[in-house]
Amino acid sequence: MLAKLLKAYLPPYRWLLAGVLALQLFGAIASLVLPTLNARIIDDGVARGDTGFIMSTGGIMLLVSLASIIASVASTYLAAKSSMGFGHDVRGAFYKAVGSFSDREFNSFGAPTLITRNTNDVLQIQALVMLTSSMLVSAPLMCIGGIIMALRENLQMSWLLTISVPLLGITVSVVVAKLIPHFRTMQTRIDNINRSLREQLTGMRVIRAFVREPDETIRFDKANKELTDTSLLIGRYQAVLLPTVMLIANLSSVAVLWFGAHLVDTGDMQIGQISAFLAYVMQILMSVVMATMLAVVIPRAAVCADRITEVLDTEPTVPAPAQPLRPTSPYGVVEFGGAGFTYPGAETPVLSNVSMRCMPGTVTAIVGSTGSGKSTLVSLIPRLFDVTAGAVLVDGLDVRGWDQDELFANFGYVPQKAYLFAGTIASNIRYGNPTATDDDIWAALTIAQADDFVRELSDGLESPIAQGGGNLSGGQKQRLAIARAVVRRPRIFVFDDSFSALDMHTDAAVRRELRTVSTHSTVIIVAQRVASIIDADQIMVLEDGAPVGLGDHQFLLANCPTYQEIVASQIPAEMSA
Structure with a gap:
């Protein structure tokens, strides 16, 4: 290896290395010559008392030594340059x-x-x-x-x-x-x-x-x-x-x-x-x-x-296609066609036979108990994982055939754990759109209900952010992550339980404002609270990785026992709140 x-x-550094080898060759030859010259001075010059021979031979030794030193310094420099480049x-x-x-x-x-x-x-x-x-x-x-x-x-x-x-x-x-x-x-x-x-x-x-x-x-x-x-x-x-x-x-x-x-x-x-x-x-x-x-x-x-x-040498399990495809008419339609996923070495699939279509201008929610596969399901859309069964389509094309950069450009993705980079609030928001102006950033912060606390900071948009957002609360980090996705104005929004750190009032305000910028976008939300998705156009209910219900809130409340259990478990808490 x-x-x-x-x-x-x-x-790429062969010429530098060739120079190093040539200089090393010269230095080695010089080092081999010097002891012989020294021996001649002792045996021939000193023994005969020939001062002229001693001086001339000593001068040659001095020149050879100086040349050897210069060659050694130059070779070390070139060797360092080639190794650093390597x-x-x-x-x-x-x-x-x-x-x-x-x-x-x-x-x-x-x-x-x-x-x-x-x-x-x-x-x-x-x-x-x-x-x-x-x-x-x-x-x-x-x-x-x-x-x-x-x-x-x-x-x-x-x-x-x-x-x-x-x-x-x-x-x-x-x-x-x-x-x-x-x-x-x-x-x-x-x-x-x-x-x-x-x-x-x-x-x-x-x-x-x-x-x-x-x-x-x-x-x-x-x-x-x-x-x-x-x-x-x-x-x-x-x-x-x-x-x-x-x-x-x-x-x-x-x-x-x-x-x-x-x-x-x-x-x-x-x-x-x-x-x-x-x-x-x-x-x-x-x-x-x-x-x-x-x-x-x-x-x-x-x-x-x-x-x-x-x-x-590790081949990624989500490889780029040899001949990437591009849709003729990108709209943001997301479709699951019998999608399934099994982790390597697992005996049972995490997801199985999920079929659903999510259209632009609509909100699709995914609910289910912990471990039911909600996050894994939405991770299949931007190819954080690849399906092991069925297919996931965006605008009619299998995501595995999409040009990866173009596929990612369609998404505004907010993960479960909001992560911010060391820098400023502005640099973190511009991570979603490098060309965003300050006005664009403030608009995104307003939608994410983060503008108030940013304005209260002494440096505003230039306020420093520690690595991972360590100097912010969980709710603040989550709202900035939402703003980062909003400023991108994508065709597809994916919120993976991204409102969990928000109180009920802020949650409702964010969802209300999101509708104003997502009228032509597909919105997919993974949620734990039923109140967050009660107005969704369609709700997918997962149980042990399999879909057990698909419809709006009223339809599922009448026809899906699993959804009924989820709602029943949350109603007392929501009413008391």
Whole structure:
């Protein structure tokens, strides 16, 4: 999966990476040349007292060093630019993929893990791209070139390399093999701690209301401890790795000096050659250390790539049609033709055999007991879910064949839980219609019975809104959500129990004002209170996901026992109110 992800998103940066590799090649060659030049200064210049040779060769070393520094800085810059661009593209593709998900995919993954995958996981792969592009040429070239140059200096010392390099490679391989499963566990536990924190922050009022802070603290501490324990375990392996590498490197250095001194004593080696050989041994071992850094990063990046690719490869259950259809005469007619829906893995359908036509200029209400499938039914119209049986038609076309953007443009949808975005009242209302003027917004607020409380705010339309509308009451958020749908002036209004936080008087006023802007629109309302829909043109009654009545209030009151029960259960409460 890691290779697949790199192959898909790295090509746009191939020229930057080519520049990085070229600069790394130059830097590696320069690093290999410097020890030899230094050896020549010691053995030829110092030994003969040739100051001119020392100065000229030293000048060459200085120039090579400066060029190597410039190449290193430039390659690091280009590597950072390519890795940042890669991360930007992956995050964009991830966001686009998630944006195509239906509610089913969202529920399958969950928000915490999607956030972690698009931030922490992408960051790990980004780090791999950065390290790999910086070391892809230099590490192997320094290792192979260092071995060749060291053997050129003295072949008798080669046995040291045959011991130290394999020993270092085996050590690294063992530690990395131990790390791989723990990296996968670590990413899962990051998901868990994000999930726990998100739930607790979102549900803080409920937690405090039921005095559950100690229990939630214990739950968070458990997730926190699991992540900490895994991180510590990984840290211990990494803590063992670097000292072991340095121990092998230092022992190799001591061995070079020890055995090299004996060769100098016998005249088989010069002091400058010892210096060069020691430098090449250190370069070889440092290249192995560089490979070690990659070996530590690659397993975690591979795990992260699997998690990201899992999202990118997920086919949405509400796909866009290959050849989208557009109605010749869009009016807003909604029709259910034997529609049914079953959740994956469920034994029984949530909805079955629902047939109904909703015409422009009319109000259709949907009532039923809790869990009867009301919200699921209206979710089928804008394709938040796709039917598993029958069909849902808008203007005579199956919604599965509609161009998705054009289909969504027909709706003014207000969900059960009103959600507002961080910004201002104006920016939230314009979410429904970006071109709406202030007058349009005030008109929508008036219809939604929200203009009074907005005028009382010091900044009016520019009053700030916290994320999720946390600085507003439930009724205020619901009225702003209604205004957001109204300002769009859609052909189809869908209100999914959107008046539940309103008192009876405000509820009646909103419904009365809505009729003035929906004379040519189809209005579909999911409601719990019979008083809210008593004047509806038709009412669909659901019981256990199946329609048991369809007609106006008087017809159902005479012919539908389920509706009679609903009305009978609410009449005392409404009369007392």
